[in-house]
Each structure stands twice: as C-alpha cells, then as structure tokens.
Amino acid sequence: MEYAIEAQGLTRIYQNKVALYNFSLKVERGKIFGLLGPNGAGKSTLIRIIAGLEKPDDGTLKIFGSAADVKNRKRIGIAPQENAIYPLLTCMENLLYFGSLYGVGGKKARTRAVYLLENLGLGPKKDTPSEFLSGGMKRRLSLACALMHKPDIIILDEPTTGLDPATRISMWATLKQVLSESKATLILTTHYMEEAEALCEKIAFMNSGVIVAEGTLDELKKLVGKEIAKLKSVPGEPKHLVEIIKGTKGVDNVTATEHGVIMEGKDLGAEMAGISRALKDNGETVVELSISKPSLEDVFLKLTGTKLREAGKIEPDK
Amino acid sequence: MRERRTLLLLIAAPLLVLFIISAIFNESLAQKGGAMGVCDLDRTNASTLLVNGIRNASEIQDYGIGSDCGTKLIRDVNGGRLSAGLIIPNGFEQGIQMGETQNITLILDNSRFQVSPTLEAFVKAAVQETDQKIGESFILSVWQKLNGASQDLGNLHGNINETRNRTAAMRARLNLTSESLKALNISGVRDDINLANNSTQETRATLSEAKDNLTQIESNFADYDQTLNETENDLVQINDSLANISGYIAGMKAGVNCSDPVSIAYCLSLDQLDAKVKNASQTVEIRLEKVHKARADLIAANLTIQIFKAKIDAAQNSTYEAEAKIADLNGFVDDLERNRNQAIQNIDEVKASLDEIDGNTYHLEDIISSSQKQIAEVTSRSPASVISPMLVSTNRIFGQRPFFNFMLPSLLPLIMMFIALFLASTSLVREKHGGTLTRIYAAQVNKFEFAAIKVISYTIVLIPEAILLALVASLLYNAFPIQDTNTWMMVMGTMVLLIFTFVAGGVLIAIHSDSESTAFLASLVIGLPLLFLSGLLFPFEFMPPVVALLGTLMPLSQAVIGMQSVILYQSPQMATSLALILYGSIFTLLAGASIRK
Structure with a gap:
C-alpha cells in the first residue's frame, strides 16, 4: 500500500x-x-x-x-x-x-x-x-x-x-x-x-x-461500545461521584472528567433511578444527565478526559 | 505580556535608549564643535595664535598653505564634507601690525544646525581671545614704547637739567664775559690813559709855565707896588701943595670984602681957583684912594697868585699822582686784557657748551622724533583695530534658508525608515498570523528568494510614499527645485535605497517577531537608537569618537548623509549608496537565513 x-x-x-x-x-x-x-x-x-x-x-x-x-x-x-x-x-x-x-x-x-x-x-x-x-x-x-x-x-x-x-x-x-x-x-x-x-x-x-x-x-467508537451517560451533580466532586457510582448495578465503567462523570453500561437508562438515589443519599443533587450512544466526542472524552469542543480557540503555534 | 520577546523589548528598549544616550553624552560637557578646516596662508604668530585658539575648542583639519587650499576648503564645505572652514589671508599679521582690521571669512555649513552655531561661536570666541591677546600684545608694545619714550623723556629730563645747568653756567660765564667785555675798550682806555698821561705832563708844564708867569706877575706886582707907592707919595705931595695953595687963596681972600663988588670978581676968581684947587685935591684924593685900592687889589692879587701858585704846586703834585694812577691804570688795563682773554676763553667754553647743547638738541630731536613716531604709530591705529584687530565675517553657504530646509534631508529618511520598518515588520507579522506566510513557506519557496521578493515588493509599495514625501518637500518646503530632474533622480534613488534597506530590516524584524506588537516594539528599539545615532538629534561631533564612528556607519546615518549630499550639496556620495545597498542586502540575507523551515 x-x-x-x-x-x-x-x-x-x-x-x-x-x-x-x-x-x-x-x-x-x-x-x-x-x-x-x-x-x-x-x-x-x-x-x-x-x-x-x-x-x-x-x-x-x-x-x-x-x-x-x-x-x-x-x-x-x-x-x-x-x-x-x-x-x-x-x-x-x-x-x-x-x-x-x-x-x-x-x-x-x-x-x-x-x-x-x-x-x-x-x-x-x-x-x-x-x-x-x-x-x-x-x-x-x-x-x-x-x-x-x-x-x-x-x-x-x-x-x-x-x-x-x-x-x-x-x-x-x-x-x-x-x-x-x-x-x-x-x-x-x-x-x-x-x-x-x-x-x-x-x-x-x-x-x-x-x-x-x-x-x-x-x-x-468500538473503544466505547456501550451507552454513555454523562452526569453532572452538585457539589459534584468527580472522585466522590466515582466512589458513589462505582459498583452500581448496570454501570460497567465510571470515568471522572472535569465536567462530571461518564458512565458506560449496556442499559443505563433503566439503571438511572437507582444511581440518582445513591447520589442523593450521598448528598449529591443531579443537575444534568444525558444518555447517548457513543460518538467520537465520547470516545475522545473517554480517552483524554477532556472535551474537544471546550478545548478553546486554537492559537497559532509558536 | 506572555510574549517573551515583547516583554524583553519593553524592558530592553528604555534601557537601550538610556545606554545609547549615556554613550553619546558620556564624555565631558566640553564638547567639541566638529572638524573645521583651516587654510592658513599667513603662517605667522598671529595666525598660529588664532588657529591654536580654535584648536582648543574644535578639531582642526589643516589644509596646508598651497595656493589652492582655500578653493579646496570651500569645495569641501560646499560639498558637505566639512562643517566649517576658515581662510586666513596672506599678510594677516602684517595687516594687524599696520593697524588694519583683518577680515577673516568663516565659511559655514549652516545646514548643520546643531553644530554650525557652536563652530561659529568657537571661532568668534577664538577670534575674540586672539583679539584680546593681540590687543594685549599691542598694548604691551605700546606700554613698552611709552616706557621707552618715558625713559627717553626721563633721560631728556636729565639732559634738560644738565642743559639748564650748563645754560646757567653759561649765563654766569656770559655775565662775567659781559662784565669783562664791558670794560673791554682797552686800546681806547690805553689811548685815553696815554692822552691823560700826556695831558698830565702838559698840564704840569703848563702849571710850571703858569707858575713862572705868576712869579713874573708877582715880580711885576712888586714893581707895580713900588710905583703905586711912588704915585701915592706924589699924590700926597700934590695934595699937600694943593692944601697950601688953598691956604694962600684962603689968605688972599681973607682981607678982601668979597661982598664989595670990586672984590667980588676977585673973590670969585679966588673961589674959582680954590674950587679948582679943591677939585684937584679931590681928584688927587680919588686917585690916592684908587692907588690905595690898587695896592689892596695888588695885595689881593698877589695873595691870589700865591694861592694860585700853591694850587699849581698842588696841581703839579696831582699830576704826579695822576701819573702814578695812570701807571696803576695800565696795570688795570693789563688786568682787563687778562680778563678779556679769560672772557674769550669763557666764550670758547660757552661755545663748546653750546655745541654740546646743540648736540643735545639733535639728540632731543631724535628722542622727540622717535617718541612722535612711536606715538604716531600708536595713534595712527584706529581704536577698533586695537580692540578688534580681527573681524570674522560668516559666510553661510546656505544663506538664510529656513531651518526646516536643513531638517528635511534628515527627516525624509527618518520618516521613511520608520514607515518602512513598521510597514515591513508588522505587515509580515500580520501575514504570519493571517496564514498567508504559512502558505508561502509551504510552497517551498527558496527562503532567500522569498526574503528578497518581500523586500522588493515592500520597497515598490513604498515608492509612491517616497515620491509623495519628495513632492511635498519640493513644493511646500522648497527643499529642491521641482524642475530639477537630476536632483529628483538622485533624491528618489537615495529614497529607494533607504527604503530597500529598512524594508529589509523590517522583514528581518518580522521574521523574528511573533506578534505585531513585538514587531512594532522591535522596530522602535532598532529605529530609536538609529535616530539617536543618526546625527539628527545629537550631532556626531558631540559624540565620543567611537560612538560617532558607529553612528556614522549606521544605515539611517548613511541615508541621512546621502540625502543631505543630494538635496543640500548636490554632490551624491556613492559610498552612502553602496552602504545602503550593502545593509539592505545583508538584512535581506539575514532575513532569509532566519526563516525557519
């Protein structure tokens, strides 16, 4: 080739x-x-x-x-x-x-x-x-x-x-x-x-x-492969959230990002009520929640922990 | 402020400016006024004094003493190679000594407005100082002359006193002489003396003769006295006879009656006779009295004769005495003759004194003449020539042109420098940011070719600006005639070269700048020192030699010099053009080499 x-x-x-x-x-x-x-x-x-x-x-x-x-x-x-x-x-x-x-x-x-x-x-x-x-x-x-x-x-x-x-x-x-x-x-x-x-x-x-x-x-996309739920809560300290969510039923993987946590699982929509309850019990109030099929953004976020869109304006290289 | 280069430039720029200005003014304030050409055709003490006076304040460039040194000097000033020139004419010192105020001409390039007043002041100060020294020297020589004259007059005073003493002595001698001469008729005196002597002898003879005569008279008188005695006796006898006759008559009458008429006649005859007898007796009496008187007179005469004789004796004695005196007189005459001789000697001495006085008068005349000459020499000079033996007339080669005209040849390059630097540097940086430069680099254009094309293109872009500036300079400020094609060509040629140089500099700056602010600051950091070192604000002549040399070599300075040579001096300098081409080429090459790929 x-x-x-x-x-x-x-x-x-x-x-x-x-x-x-x-x-x-x-x-x-x-x-x-x-x-x-x-x-x-x-x-x-x-x-x-x-x-x-x-x-x-x-x-x-x-x-x-x-x-x-x-x-x-x-x-x-x-x-x-x-x-x-x-x-x-x-x-x-x-x-x-x-x-x-x-x-x-x-x-x-x-x-x-x-x-x-x-x-x-x-x-x-x-x-x-x-x-x-x-x-x-x-x-x-x-x-x-x-x-x-x-x-x-x-x-x-x-x-x-x-x-x-x-x-x-x-x-x-x-x-x-x-x-x-x-x-x-x-x-x-x-x-x-x-x-x-x-x-x-x-x-x-x-x-x-x-x-x-x-x-x-x-x-x-296969690197992510499952449903992805992005969750943001208050106070929402990422490591704390990971501790709470890890081990919850239906969640295969939790990744802390600077914007909250990303959860991967096969049927996250069904498990979300239990997750919310667990969070509430631990003093967290969910303010944003989205469940989606994986996109490149999700892949990137998963790989780098950073959103590409919010990476800001690109400055010229020195 | 995250841009390090900008930050660095912000910090470095003021420091750099500070360092440059301190380098420019690091020397003492005793600033030099720049090189001044001197053509000293006189080469005398006075001219050397003046030249040295100027040398103390300004660097001197000696143009020698060749006949063409003045021409060379004027040519160099007119050509802008020299700020000022001074021509000291031949006969300079001689003229000063003759009391003629010497006019020296300072040829001044008044386009160098920072330097020319200083140079003019230096020359005037030097002239004033030299004037003062020459004046002092002249006054000193006057003092010396006056002292000499005073000394001569002092000597004259001694001579006058001596002369006066001599005159007094002479006068005394002349008085003596006069006295002597008064008694000088010696021969007359001698004749008179001889005559007197003869007269005395004659007198004595006459006196002897008179005495003899008197003795004869005396003898005669004795005879006469005897005669008188006899006469008297006769008269007495007559008188007695007459008295007897009168008695006879009186007896004859006595008996006669004289009254009887017969007797009357008688009586009358008797009376008549008696009267006659009495008359005769009376006559005899008278005669007798006369005889008595004659005898008395005779006695008196005899007495007189005796006296006479005594006197004659005395006179005779006097003649002897006179002879003796005449003899004395001869001695006196001898003395007189001696005196005369003495007087003649005195007169000779007086003559000698007079000769000496005469000689002295010639000396006095010389002294007076010399003093008069010296005084005339001193007074013949006009006071102005003593106060100011030299006058400086300044020949400003550009006359009274407006000050701005002199700035324009510097301002045009300065303006164009900043425009070129800013335009080239910021535009290219903008291209960097705009991406066009990336595209160009990506096109694998040869970096030197790219730098050269950029320099040339920006140079071409700026040419209309240069033309506009030149037009404004020509039309509004009369920097050069609009119809002067040759000057136009030279001005534009110089402008294009300087634009080329600074555009190349701007491109170089842009290559190394990350932002427009960096490029702008870098242009300022480069432009300001160039401005300071260009001679526009601070003339080279005021800078330390090394800084001045560096300043002169700077591209802006070369552009300014080139523009001045074209606009002001109409003598384009190939060296500045070559320097600008060299600078522009180096900057272009450096810019090309600096392009990162």
Whole structure:
C-alpha cells in the first residue's frame, strides 16, 4: 500500500514543551485523514512538519514513499487555520499569486483559477477583494488557493472553524466534491467531531504529542461500545461521584472528567433511578444527565478526559 | 505580556535608549564643535595664535598653505564634507601690525544646525581671545614704547637739567664775559690813559709855565707896588701943595670984602681957583684912594697868585699822582686784557657748551622724533583695530534658508525608515498570523528568494510614499527645485535605497517577531537608537569618537548623509549608496537565513 504520508518516531521539542514525541503515523493515499486533539496536542506541529514549515528534532517523514524534501512537498497544498488570503487582493489575484508560488502561471493559472472559483461558488466574486467576502467564501477561497497547483496531498487545518453550521455543511460538500475530482489525500484537523465523522475515513486522536487512538470511525467508537451517560451533580466532586457510582448495578465503567462523570453500561437508562438515589443519599443533587450512544466526542472524552469542543480557540503555534 | 520577546523589548528598549544616550553624552560637557578646516596662508604668530585658539575648542583639519587650499576648503564645505572652514589671508599679521582690521571669512555649513552655531561661536570666541591677546600684545608694545619714550623723556629730563645747568653756567660765564667785555675798550682806555698821561705832563708844564708867569706877575706886582707907592707919595705931595695953595687963596681972600663988588670978581676968581684947587685935591684924593685900592687889589692879587701858585704846586703834585694812577691804570688795563682773554676763553667754553647743547638738541630731536613716531604709530591705529584687530565675517553657504530646509534631508529618511520598518515588520507579522506566510513557506519557496521578493515588493509599495514625501518637500518646503530632474533622480534613488534597506530590516524584524506588537516594539528599539545615532538629534561631533564612528556607519546615518549630499550639496556620495545597498542586502540575507523551515 502506498502511503501519502509516513511519519516515524517524529519528535519535536520546544524550549520546555514536548510538541511531538516519538510520533508515528501513516496516511494512505487518496484517503481523508482526520487529526483530532485538544490544544497543544501537537496537531499543528505535525502539520507544520509535514508541510515543511518546521523540522523535527528526531524521526523521519516520507511523502509518497520518499523522504520529504522540497520537491515532494510541492505536492502538498495547505490551507491553514486562518483564511490565509490577502484581503486587499481580489479572489482571482489571490489565486494567481498563490499559484505562482508553485510555478503555476500565465493562462494555465488563470484557467485553473476560474475553474476553482466556479467550482467553489466564487465565480461571481472573482474580481471582488477578498476582504469583502463572507466568512464561508473566504474559507472557500483559502481552499481554492491550496488547490491551485493540483496538490496530491491537501492539508486543511481547522477548515470550518468559525463558520456557521450551514456554511460548515456547505463546506463539507465542497470538500467532498473537490476530493472526488482530484483524488488527492486530505489531512484535516478539526475540533468538530461531526466534521470528522462526516468527512474522515480514518481518524487519529492526539494528546500531548502522541496518538492516543487511531482508526476508522467505527473502530474508534468500538473503544466505547456501550451507552454513555454523562452526569453532572452538585457539589459534584468527580472522585466522590466515582466512589458513589462505582459498583452500581448496570454501570460497567465510571470515568471522572472535569465536567462530571461518564458512565458506560449496556442499559443505563433503566439503571438511572437507582444511581440518582445513591447520589442523593450521598448528598449529591443531579443537575444534568444525558444518555447517548457513543460518538467520537465520547470516545475522545473517554480517552483524554477532556472535551474537544471546550478545548478553546486554537492559537497559532509558536 | 506572555510574549517573551515583547516583554524583553519593553524592558530592553528604555534601557537601550538610556545606554545609547549615556554613550553619546558620556564624555565631558566640553564638547567639541566638529572638524573645521583651516587654510592658513599667513603662517605667522598671529595666525598660529588664532588657529591654536580654535584648536582648543574644535578639531582642526589643516589644509596646508598651497595656493589652492582655500578653493579646496570651500569645495569641501560646499560639498558637505566639512562643517566649517576658515581662510586666513596672506599678510594677516602684517595687516594687524599696520593697524588694519583683518577680515577673516568663516565659511559655514549652516545646514548643520546643531553644530554650525557652536563652530561659529568657537571661532568668534577664538577670534575674540586672539583679539584680546593681540590687543594685549599691542598694548604691551605700546606700554613698552611709552616706557621707552618715558625713559627717553626721563633721560631728556636729565639732559634738560644738565642743559639748564650748563645754560646757567653759561649765563654766569656770559655775565662775567659781559662784565669783562664791558670794560673791554682797552686800546681806547690805553689811548685815553696815554692822552691823560700826556695831558698830565702838559698840564704840569703848563702849571710850571703858569707858575713862572705868576712869579713874573708877582715880580711885576712888586714893581707895580713900588710905583703905586711912588704915585701915592706924589699924590700926597700934590695934595699937600694943593692944601697950601688953598691956604694962600684962603689968605688972599681973607682981607678982601668979597661982598664989595670990586672984590667980588676977585673973590670969585679966588673961589674959582680954590674950587679948582679943591677939585684937584679931590681928584688927587680919588686917585690916592684908587692907588690905595690898587695896592689892596695888588695885595689881593698877589695873595691870589700865591694861592694860585700853591694850587699849581698842588696841581703839579696831582699830576704826579695822576701819573702814578695812570701807571696803576695800565696795570688795570693789563688786568682787563687778562680778563678779556679769560672772557674769550669763557666764550670758547660757552661755545663748546653750546655745541654740546646743540648736540643735545639733535639728540632731543631724535628722542622727540622717535617718541612722535612711536606715538604716531600708536595713534595712527584706529581704536577698533586695537580692540578688534580681527573681524570674522560668516559666510553661510546656505544663506538664510529656513531651518526646516536643513531638517528635511534628515527627516525624509527618518520618516521613511520608520514607515518602512513598521510597514515591513508588522505587515509580515500580520501575514504570519493571517496564514498567508504559512502558505508561502509551504510552497517551498527558496527562503532567500522569498526574503528578497518581500523586500522588493515592500520597497515598490513604498515608492509612491517616497515620491509623495519628495513632492511635498519640493513644493511646500522648497527643499529642491521641482524642475530639477537630476536632483529628483538622485533624491528618489537615495529614497529607494533607504527604503530597500529598512524594508529589509523590517522583514528581518518580522521574521523574528511573533506578534505585531513585538514587531512594532522591535522596530522602535532598532529605529530609536538609529535616530539617536543618526546625527539628527545629537550631532556626531558631540559624540565620543567611537560612538560617532558607529553612528556614522549606521544605515539611517548613511541615508541621512546621502540625502543631505543630494538635496543640500548636490554632490551624491556613492559610498552612502553602496552602504545602503550593502545593509539592505545583508538584512535581506539575514532575513532569509532566519526563516525557519
């Protein structure tokens, strides 16, 4: 099997912070690979190393089977977290400029730009300065910029962050369309589990510079496998809650999180009355309770003890 | 504040500014005024005194004494290579000595507004000091001359006293001479004496003769007395005869009646006869009285003769005495002659004294003449030339142009420096944050190529700004003529180079900055020291040599020097352009090398 990306033992240490540690990853060609993880998990560092923006302190990286170098990195198209477009330039100018960086120029560039603009729904805006575009349009333009040179690997860092749900869904459709046409490999990072679920064929959960779980959507969900109940009570000291709930009938596993506890079990809904009673007897008042089938979020929460959505705004890597 | 570099810059910036300013002003306050060119064509004590006076306050650049040193000096001042120049003309000292106020010209580059007043003040102070020294020297020489004159006059005073004494002595001698000369008619005297002597002898002979005559008269008188005696006897006898006749007549009448008419006639005849006889007797009486009288007179005459004779004897004796006196007189004349000789000797001495006095008068004349000459020499000088033997006229090469015109060549690079630094650094950092830079880096663009393209693109972006600034400088502030294409080209060339340099600096800053605030602060931290060291606020001449050298080498300083050379001096300096190109290239290379991949 040909891998678009093969990372082996990548380590990147900043002054007093380990961004990546002995990190290994293989991304199959033509697949959509999602990187999920909280802030500081090392996603952006990994992307920067893949894009050639940083060098690892240790480890190797191969792109399409060859050691990463200038030549094969030119096969990568990247759309950073930010829109990464020049606001004063028109859509067309932005595309022509970024195309030129990859040696795409002249009529070919213009044709490609028109094509991308039309396909991404920016045709009517081709001569509009990008500062006047909506958030979604800017994202699409940023994506178009990354696609100007017909890359074999597309890296999208938080492609839909900050977009409203409708625009986000539209963006997903656009991405799917682009990928179906280009047959490129897509690596994306996201906070949105539903985005990963909607787009990614394979997902890696990252935390503290290492992969904590990797696999397809199903493979990951199987890590949780049962119903999950999230419970929040007052005063709600997590360790105390775990002590109370552990051993309760129907609860296979209790995990303390910073937001309460997560319980796993086969039929938690039926057992909830008994659990509530036990809590009440121990001075806890349940204020929030939800029972759901496991999602990626649940998997992540279970694996890392942290909610991805509440990981906060992603700051640029230093 | 979590950004370490920003925090570091915030802490470092004030300290850096403090260190730079302390480095600039770390030397004593006895600031130098910068290099001043001197073309001393006179090379005399006075000119050296002036030059040394200036040297105490300012560095001197000696332009030698060649005939073209003045031209070279003026060219260098006009070309901005020298802040000021002083030309001391040939004949400078001689003119001062002749009492002519010497006008020396200070050629001043008044575009160096921080330095030029100081240099002018230094020169004026040096001129004043030299004036004072020359004035003191002159007054001292006047004092010496006056002292000499006073000494001469003192000597003159002694000479006058001596002359006066001599004159008094001369006068005394002349008096003596006069006295002597008064009695000087010696020959006359001698003649008179001889004459007197002869007269005395003649007198004595005459007296002897007179005495003989008197003796003869006396003898005659004796004869005459005898005659008188005989006459008297005769007269007495006659008188007696007449008395007898009168008795006979009286007897003849006595018996006659004379009243009888016959007798009357008789009687009358008798009376007549008697009357006749009585008359005759009366005549005889008278004659007798006369004889008596004659005899008395004769006796008196004889007595007189005796007296005469005695007198003649006395006179004769006197003549002897006179002879003796004349003999004495001859002795006197001899004395007189001696006196005369003495007087002649005295006169000779007086002549000698007069010759000496005459000589002294020539000496006095010399002294007076010398004193007059010295006084004339002193007084011929105008008071102004004594008080100010030198006058400095300042030739400001830029005339009375507005102060702002001199600032513009520094302000334009300064403004452009900050604009270029801020624009390049913050824009590039913004690109970092905007993600475009990530995209560009990801495109595997050669980092040096990327840095160069960024520098060039920002430089091009700033060129309209430079043109606008140059237009404003030209149109509003008359920094240079709008129609002067050559200057325009040079100004724009310099502007483009400095923009290139500082854009490259800004790109370098941006590469190392994580945020716009860091980039902004870093630009300030770099820009402010460059400003302080550019010579705009604190002139190089006031800085310690090492700091001044460093300051001069700084890119902003090079840009300022280049702009000044173009706008003010119309003599573009290739060195500054090359320096800016070098700086810009180094910054670009450093920026490229600093890009992390």
